[in-house]
Amino acid sequence: MSGLDAPSIALVGAGAMGGALVRGWIEAVRKGGGLTLTVIEPNFDPALQAELESVGAVLNPPDAGPVDVLVLAVKPQAFAEAAKSARRFVGANTCVLSIMAGITIEKLSRELGGERVVRAMPNTPSRIGRGITAYVPSPACGEDDKALVAQLLAPLGEVEPMAAERLMDVVTAVSGSGPAYVFLLAEVLAVAGEQEGLDKETAMRLASRTVAGAGALMLETGENPSVLRKQVMSPGGTTEAALDILAAADGLGPLLRRAVAAAAKRSRDLGKA
Numbered sequence: 001m002s003g004l005d006a007p008s009i010a011l012v013g014a015g016a017m018g019g020a021l022v023r024g025w026i027e028a029v030r031k032g033g034g035l036t037l038t039v040i041e042p043n044f045d046p047a048l049q050a051e052l053e054s055v056g057a058v059l060n061p062p063d064a065g066p067v068d069v070l071v072l073a074v075k076p077q078a079f080a081e082a083a084k085s086a087r088r089f090v091g092a093n094t095c096v097l098s099i100m101a102g103i104t105i106e107k108l109s110r111e112l113g114g115e116r117v118v119r120a121m122p123n124t125p126s127r128i129g130r131g132i133t134a135y136v137p138s139p140a141c142g143e144d145d146k147a148l149v150a151q152l153l154a155p156l157g158e159v160e161p162m163a164a165e166r167l168m169d170v171v172t173a174v175s176g177s178g179p180a181y182v183f184l185l186a187e188v189l190a191v192a193g194e195q196e197g198l199d200k201e202t203a204m205r206l207a208s209r210t211v212a213g214a215g216a217l218m219l220e221t222g223e224n225p226s227v228l229r230k231q232v233m234s235p236g237g238t239t240e241a242a243l244d245i246l247a248a249a250d251g252l253g254p255l256l257r258r259a260v261a262a263a264a265k266r267s268r269d270l271g272k273a
């Protein structure tokens with residue numbers, strides 16, 4: 001990430017995700033530019049506060065009014081309450097960036113009073129800068145809004161623009177919830193190893209390291225996963241014996257299809273609630 005062009009930002013909620021954003025912005029300011037940041041968060045990490053001050057960011061200026069970007073990073077259930085303290089940051093030139101699951105652009109606009117709204121969906125690897133964040137801007141957003149938002153989300157990892165808001169439900173089901181599916185894979189692989197005779201700790205070490213290593217290999221080589229999968233297999237070998245089961249008509253494919261459909265449906269339902 002390059003430097004920050006001295007935007008004024010109000011951040012409401014600085015927990016796991018909001019904190020990761022602040023850490024990234026601190027690194028950006030180290031590279032140049034500046035930042036004026038107001039943080040609304042009951043338990044703001046004092047180490048982050050000290051780091052912000054050490055890079056020369058202006059933190060919590062008095063009587064802060066409308067900002068360039070209002071970032072909402074509270075849990076969706078806390079949105080109604082958070083909106084009360086957030087409205088004062090929204091003016092005619094404010095872009096609202098929300099990373100809250102399930103809160104629609106229409107609702108954000110109605111509750112906060114701005115029309116330039118970007119809805120984004122990160123995932124947990126964002127906490128170490130290895131996530132992927134999909135985002136969709138409202139029609140009122142200009143190119144400058146999109147560029148600034150993409151820059152502000154960059155500390156979380158890759159950033160992926162989406163063509164339509166309705167796609168955020170499937171994004172939630174694939175990449176938002178997806179890390180949990182992969183962690184479950186590590187868990188059940190470890191249990192299967194245990195059932196074949198490994199002790200519990202060794203099974204978990206082998207399984208979790210395998211999942212982590214496979215992910216890292218995919219990321220670093222940039223290869224399609226099917227290519228990497230075929231590299232593990234030899235005709236009549238052990239991997240093929242396992243994949244005959246996993247890739248069968250009643251295997252992992254249809255199971256994940258159902259799981260993703262269920263998550264997307266839940267996201268749609270939450271959006272209507």
Ligand SMILES: NC(=O)c1ccc[n+]([C@@H]2O[C@H](COP(=O)([O-])OP(=O)(O)OC[C@H]3O[C@@H](n4cnc5c(N)ncnc54)[C@H](OP(=O)(O)O)[C@@H]3O)[C@@H](O)[C@H]2O)c1
Binds near residue numbers: 016078081082
């Ligand atoms: N974590 C994920 O995998 C993930 C993935 C995609 C999207 N998201 C979205 O990211 C958002 C944040 O998630 P998170 O994991 O960072 O949650 P988190 O760690 O719980 O952070 C939210 C923070 O907001 C604070 N807060 C609560 N009410 C507030 C209010 N009215 N004003 C200001 N701050 C308030 C909370 O304080 P208290 O703890 O004291 O309540 C907490 O520190 C969620 O909306 C979630 O949907 C998360």
